[in-house]
Amino acid sequence: MIEGGLLERISGLGSERYAAKGTFLFRQGDLSDHFFIFCQGMAKAYYETIDGKEFIKSFIRENECIASMQVIVAGSPSPFNLITVENSRFLEVPGDRLLAVIKEDAEFSSAFSSLLLQVAMKKERREYELLCLSAEQRYRLLCKREPELIQRLSQTDVARYLGITPVSLSRIRSRTPFRCPISE
Amino acid sequence: MIEGGLLERISGLGSERYAAKGTFLFRQGDLSDHFFIFCQGMAKAYYETIDGKEFIKSFIRENECIASMQVIVAGSPSPFNLITVENSRFLEVPGDRLLAVIKEDAEFSSAFSSLLLQVAMKKERREYELLCLSAEQRYRLLCKREPELIQRLSQTDVARYLGITPVSLSRIRSRTPFRCPISE
DNA sequence: CCGAGGCATTAACCCATGTTAAGTGCAATG
DNA sequence: CATTGCACTTAACATGGGTTAATGCCTCGG
Numbered sequence: 001m002i003e004g005g006l007l008e009r010i011s012g013l014g015s016e017r018y019a020a021k022g023t024f025l026f027r028q029g030d031l032s033d034h035f036f037i038f039c040q041g042m043a044k045a046y047y048e049t050i051d052g053k054e055f056i057k058s059f060i061r062e063n064e065c066i067a068s069m070q071v072i073v074a075g076s077p078s079p080f081n082l083i084t085v086e087n088s089r090f091l092e093v094p095g096d097r098l099l100a101v102i103k104e105d106a107e108f109s110s111a112f113s114s115l116l117l118q119v120a121m122k123k124e125r126r127e128y129e130l131l132c133l134s135a136e137q138r139y140r141l142l143c144k145r146e147p148e149l150i151q152r153l154s155q156t157d158v159a160r161y162l163g164i165t166p167v168s169l170s171r172i173r174s175r176t177p178f179r180c181p182i183s184e
Numbered sequence: 185m186i187e188g189g190l191l192e193r194i195s196g197l198g199s200e201r202y203a204a205k206g207t208f209l210f211r212q213g214d215l216s217d218h219f220f221i222f223c224q225g226m227a228k229a230y231y232e233t234i235d236g237k238e239f240i241k242s243f244i245r246e247n248e249c250i251a252s253m254q255v256i257v258a259g260s261p262s263p264f265n266l267i268t269v270e271n272s273r274f275l276e277v278p279g280d281r282l283l284a285v286i287k288e289d290a291e292f293s294s295a296f297s298s299l300l301l302q303v304a305m306k307k308e309r310r311e312y313e314l315l316c317l318s319a320e321q322r323y324r325l326l327c328k329r330e331p332e333l334i335q336r337l338s339q340t341d342v343a344r345y346l347g348i349t350p351v352s353l354s355r356i357r358s359r360t361p362f363r364c365p366i367s368e
Numbered sequence: 369c370c371g372a373g374g375c376a377t378t379a380a381c382c383c384a385t386g387t388t389a390a391g392t393g394c395a396a397t398g
Numbered sequence: 399c400a401t402t403g404c405a406c407t408t409a410a411c412a413t414g415g416g417t418t419a420a421t422g423c424c425t426c427g428g
Contacts, residue, residue: 047316055316069305079312106290113293116300121253123307128263130314131347132231132239135415155376163315168415170377319385339406352385354407 002037002065006111010037013101014093025082025092026068032078033095035067036060041088044157047080056161058126059085059149065115067095085157135164136172186221186249190295194221197285198277209266209276210252216262217279219251220244225272228341231264240345242310243269243333249299251279269341319348320356 002010014035019025021041026032028048036043038060045057045066057080060066068078072095102109129138139162143150150158159169186194198219203209205225210216212232220227222244229241229250241264244250252262256279286293313322323346327334334342343353 047312049316053316057311057315069301069308073301073305109294109297113297113300116297116304117253117257120300120304120307121257123304123311124253126311127241127307127314128231130311131241132233132237154374156374165416166376167378167417171415174377338404340404349386350406351387351408355385358407 002063002115006108006115007037007063009101009108009111010035010093010098011091013097014091017090017092019084019088019090021084021087023084023088025084026078028079028081029077031071031075033067033071035065035072035093035095035098036082037065037091037093038062039089039091041084041086041090042152043082043084043088043090044161045080045082046160054160055163056157059153059161061149071095072099086152130163135162135168136176138162139169139172140176186247186299187295190292190299191221191247193285193292193295194219194277194282195275197281198275201274201276203268203272203274205268205271207268207272209268210262212263212265213261215255215259217251217255219249219256219277219279219282220266221249221275221277222246223273223275225268225270225274226336227266227268227272227274228345229264229266230344238344239347240341243337243345245333255279256283269337314347319346319352320360322346323353323356324360 014037016039019041025036025043026034040062043060043066045060047055047057049055058066060082066082068080068082070076071078102112129141133141139158142158142162153161155169155173156166159166162169164172198221200223203225209220209227210218224246227244227250229244231239231241233239242250244266250266252264252266254260255262286296313325317325323342326342326346337345339353339357340350343350346353348356
């Protein structure tokens with residue numbers, strides 16, 4: 001989640017874009033260093049393994065942002081794909097412009113640091129879930145914490161985010177008395 | 185990994201401490217906001233679940249640092265334990281002093297941001313591994329990337345870090361022709 | 369209206385990992 | 399030397415998730 005102030009300052013740096021559902025914003029292996037801030041719609045960031053399997057790293061919705069840190073910081077190719085899963089509107093900011101402003105503007109830089117901190121904490125939560133919880137526990141937690149996400153996504157994408165197959169998610173759902181409150 | 189410059193500046197803020205193997209530096213649920221920088225030895229940060237299972241989040245070795253972000257940033261209790269796994273020497277810096285210096289000193293603050301970035305990238309790698317790789321693949325990768333870590337740790341701790349049981353790790357090792365190069 | 373493609377469900381089978389328990393070897397300690 | 403505790407291994411069994419395939423249900427486009 002990106003705060004109001006920061007968003008306004010960033011807006012000037014980039015341009016507004018639209019993309020239909022299913023559009024790649026960048027691909028695994030690309031060196032595109034753009035920073036994306038979503039205004040409407042949703043995208044998914046996902047890894048694709050050699051044998052063609054897909055694992056979803058994260059979803060990006062309204063007022064959330066994403067870039068490939070590896071590209072921006074280390075200049076190495078992006079390890080993941082970014083593709084829209086709904087028709088979307090977003091800001092696209094070139095990485096070098098963002099970095100330049102961060103260097104110049106102290107206030108901006110501190111806002112950016114706190115953004116980084118948010119990212120680190122979010123990743124820590126995800127690490128915890130993947131390390132300590134079973135697939136079923138992860139699913140229940142997601143239902144509780146992000147019911148709206150479950151609504152907007154296909155079950156396939158939910159499964160890929162949980163790190164399991166759609167078949168397995170279907171089993172978990174049938175096995176479980178629990179349901180996402182909104183879905184009734 | 186903490187850079188030379190930053191380390192020197194931090195040293196003045198805290199005090200040097202020693203702790204024998206098996207000493208808790210803080211526990212799950214604590215509100216201790218200390219920041220630790222290791223000079224010698226090693227610690228492990230781990231989650232303990234309700235039913236008594238242990239999952240290791242990370243190891244902290246020479247020139248690496250750790251704190252519970254949740255405590256420092258959100259003031260909420262630490263979700264994990266920190267305990268030494270070797271006799272250790274380290275710097276202990278109170279969180280409030282660190283935050284104060286970050287606010288005052290621009291150069292320090294930017295060094296700290298890049299540290300945050302390192303943390304975020306490290307967590308991203310770990311997320312990738314937990315999400316996309318099997319236990320066996322994770323073990324092989326660890327052997328290749330951190331042979332020294334494997335040497336210094338018990339197999340139990342390696343297993344807890346990989347997210348599997350020691351029994352399962354023993355099986356993987358016996359199943360596999362692959363061995364850590366140094367261990368022969 | 370019909371057919372194609374995509375998604376969810378279900379079943380059958382396989383394999384990896386968890387669980388429990390027993391056995392072994394080693395190091396520390398009395 | 400004997401005892402204790404710990405780490406590691408191995409085995410037997412249970413279970414969760416992967417794989418494949420069949421089925422049914424949509425929606426979309428002809």
